Amino acid sequence: NAGVMQNPRHLVRRRGQEARLRCSPMKGHSHVYWYRQLPEEGLKFMVYLQKENIIDESGMPKERFSAEFPKEGPSILRIQQVVRGDSAAYFCASSSDRQETQYFGPGTRLLVL
Amino acid sequence: DQQVKQNSPSLSVQEGRISILNCDYTNSMFDYFLWYKKYPAEGPTFLISISSIKDKNEDGRFTVFLNKSAKHLSLHIVPSQPGDSAVYFCAAQIRSGTYKYIFGTGTRLKVLA
Secondary structure, eight states: OOOOEEEOSEEEEOTTOOEEEEEEOOTTOOEEEEEEEOTTSOEEEEEEEETTEEEEOTTSOSSSEEEEOOSSSOEEEEEOSOOGGGOEEEEEEEESSTTSOOEEOOOEEEEEO | OOSEEOOOSEEEEETTSOEEEEEEEOOTTOOEEEEEEEOTTSOOEEEEEEETTOSEEEETTEEEEEETTTTEEEEEESSOOGGGOEEEEEEEEOSSTTOOEEEOOOEEEEEEO
């Protein structure tokens, strides 16, 4: 029973490029949460999605960031025109229902040069 | 505004002794609390949780205590083992709406052999 998968595990981008982070939830899970961890900080909520719907994006910056969770395929967190301040670890979590425990993937470490 | 605080960034404990990790919160609307353990370069792993209607929950070597009047929870690990060395995050949740987690900044536990 595979856990939450994220790829790539490491991503290096130059300022102004686009970053695409992918998350495949655990089998049977249709709820996906994205969190960001800046150096020396805790994880901060970004966005919550169910299949084909964004439920809560209150933690996501208004510009350059977007997320989707299509009917087929992984959830994607997209960052356009990356800046150095976007360098962080991005974690995806999934649950079978919003009341259930969230299980985290290994994260994608984004480095913006 | 840090709603969940872990005021001890690090803690060292001798193998076999008790580890006590603390967490304080400010939002009285939180009604569910969780502890996650995180190793370097991995995602957080769920450890134990507690509902606000309880004051204690136990699972093997791990016990979580909740003091609602003080808005304080703690994680006890007895006996501590070298494999417990990791960063521990507490998280709080409001069991309505999006059920997102609000994380503390983490405490790095080192168990000395």
